[in-house]
Amino acid sequence: MPNEPQPELDWKDGVIPVARAFDDPYFSLAGGFQETRHVFLSGNGLPERLCDGFHVAELGFGTGLNLLTLALAWAQTGRPGQLRFTTFEAFPMAAEDMARALAAFPEAATIAAPLIDARRAGKTEFTLPAIAVRILLGDARDTLPRWEDRADAWFLDGFSPAKNPQMWGEDLMAEVARHTAPGGSFATYTAAGHVRRALAAAGFAVERAPGFAGKRHMTKGRLAGAPEPA
């Protein structure tokens, strides 16, 4: 395994991992799978926009639940080709902890095995059926500025801005915009004003949208420009 520190976890209700250092759960206590579909997929206009070569990037890989939800949505489109998924993670979870967390989502659990196997083997680049995955280990504030690529859609999924402010700063949001293809998008569960303002200052047309499970708002946005043909 790489040198990045593994997170210390508590388990809420025995199933939801909570990062002790941030005192925050990895996904919604109200249903992580549906939350991912609502916030990160619908917020980015997915699965409608998905096509061969479409590139999703994520801040905060965590359990891999977002990746697996995307993989299922992509498979259900029946479209040919392969997606790309690049995710930035400073504190990679142990494979066994990922497996324990994902077991709570039968839909995701059915396709989790190759992901768990790849992580157990310490791999950071591997292919799930029809998705090429790359995990960039390290603090996103260091790794994203050096990344030489651009995403068509971003999942901004750090812990809450109050508990994990380093994942939501102006400089990092500017790097997200700089690494977004023309016409590309982001979505996040948070509606924190300073995050919205940072993303707008970075160049996104930012909108509030209804949040998941009783949360009033989430945030989504688009960069100007026509999407590039796949």
Ligand SMILES: C[S@@+](CC[C@H](N)C(=O)[O-])C[C@H]1O[C@@H](n2cnc3c(N)ncnc32)[C@H](O)[C@@H]1O
């Ligand atoms: C809410 S969890 C992500 C949940 C995840 N997307 C999933 O599907 O399970 C937030 C993640 O951000 C990571 N993180 C926190 N600060 C970070 C930083 N500065 N750079 C990179 N990753 C960070 C945490 O280790 C954690 O895995």
